[in-house]
Amino acid sequence: MSNDEPSAPDLAEAGRALAETIRVTPDDALEWEPRFAGRDVPEDYIALISRTGPGTLAGALRLLASGFDGFDQETEQRRHQAPHEEALLWAVFGSGETCWWLPIRPDPAEWLVVVAGEGHQQLNLTTAEFLDEWLDGRLDLPVLSLPPVRRERVLTRPGHPVEDLASGRSAARDPLAQLQTIIGPGEAWACDWEAVEREVGVTRLPSDYKRLHEAQGPRVVLNGIFVCAPGELAEHHDMHSGLLRSYGSSEDSMRVHPEPGGLLFCASTEGRDILCWDTAKPDPDEWPVVNIDSGVFHGNITELLVAELTGTGLGMTDSSLGDPATWAWPIWGPHRPR
Known part of the structure; x- marks a missing residue:
């Protein structure tokens, strides 16, 4: 990373743009103010959750906030072992792996994304970039058991049955592509x-x-x-x-x-x-x-x-x-x- 890191307004716009690509079900209006247990959170995630609400993305990834049973950020953080003492949990895969922010700098715009599963790895991606590339199947993450396949951009809100959208379970994994992540x-x-x-x-x-x-x-x-x-x-x-x-x-x-x-x-x-x-x-x-x-x-x-x-x-x-x-x-x- 360098001094060319995205600003908070840039991140917020990226989060809103990502939200526009995601279909939310049920599609009734959600009246809520996003809360994150009093912690700083990257602006792209705030903008995304403000539009979609928390829920299960692509049938595989629970996006967390505060105040929703099964999607409560603070509760879930206590349930999972953090890969670093300062890491903050923001999502949990149905396959058991977890997504965290690593606050290497005071500004959340400069935080790294960390995925923990069979081992752990950090990525110099914003949250919106990570979700966009994962949904498109462009990240063959070695610590993630789910293969890199294009996934449907559907978010199911808490309290509603999640459609099984997992595809490509038998897709081949590429060690070089994994190394390059x-x-x-x-x-x-x-x-x-x-x-x-x-x-x-x-x-x-x-x-x-x-x-x-x-x-x-x-x-x-x-x-x-x-x-x-x-x-x-x-x-x-x-x-x-x-x-x-x-x-x-x-x-x-x-x-x-x-x-x-x-x-x-x-x-x-x-x-x-x-x-x-x-x-x-x-x-x-x-x-x-x-x-x-x-x-x-x-x-x-x-x-x-x-x-x-x-x-x-x-x-x-x-x-x-x-x-x-x-x-x-x-x-x-x-x-x-x-």
Whole structure:
């Protein structure tokens, strides 16, 4: 975020514009003044709720205020574990995940949206932007069990039966798209993969590794996790091969590439973790990632990054919430900082 943050009037207009896209049922007039337990609230959410009232959006997300049974902000906040001591709850998914505001600055216009479920993640989106992108299926959030599909813009008011509008329950999830909701987009990059694979001495490298670098660039450094650049894979593997061979007993030493099925270096961390692909399986897309000190991650390197940054991985980095401007490795996502 920067000094170009939206002002309160801009936010209010965005909230009113979002409300205009939502059909409210029943459509009788709602006479009420929005209340939020005496707390500051972003102006776009105030404007939205002022038009629609609280209720269940798209059959899946309960938007909260004060004074409505089952939709009371203060009551619901006591029922759910906050992902940060200062986080304020504003919505609850029917699938159990929760939406919060993280007040990183005094002005609510600069607050982050946080989603907590299987792990947690923060997004540099306003509330209206978050709801608009989620409704359009443009957010494949790793911490949210609901897949990214376009949803009907219908809000059902409290006390009325909610139509089951959930769709696409079996939609495929994309680890790279999920990662980009955390770190934002990168710069497209081209690589001569055949030359890299010849130098490393493998028939093929994992597809997700290639796709990650093609989308994010040759340098992927995330909160102290350093994914090896393609042009440095062979060199860095050679640098680490002696250390890898030294692990284990003499009777049970590790196999190291180019030995068949040997470990192949792929990443490291600021805390000196060494990560390798276990190349035992013939299909590189099935190679798990091994931390030689703490165990095996049964997924690809993109999935490992997602897990680490949402607090569900091997615990190699700090996934705490907060103001990225104060971090050694600032991460803003899903959009580039304004």
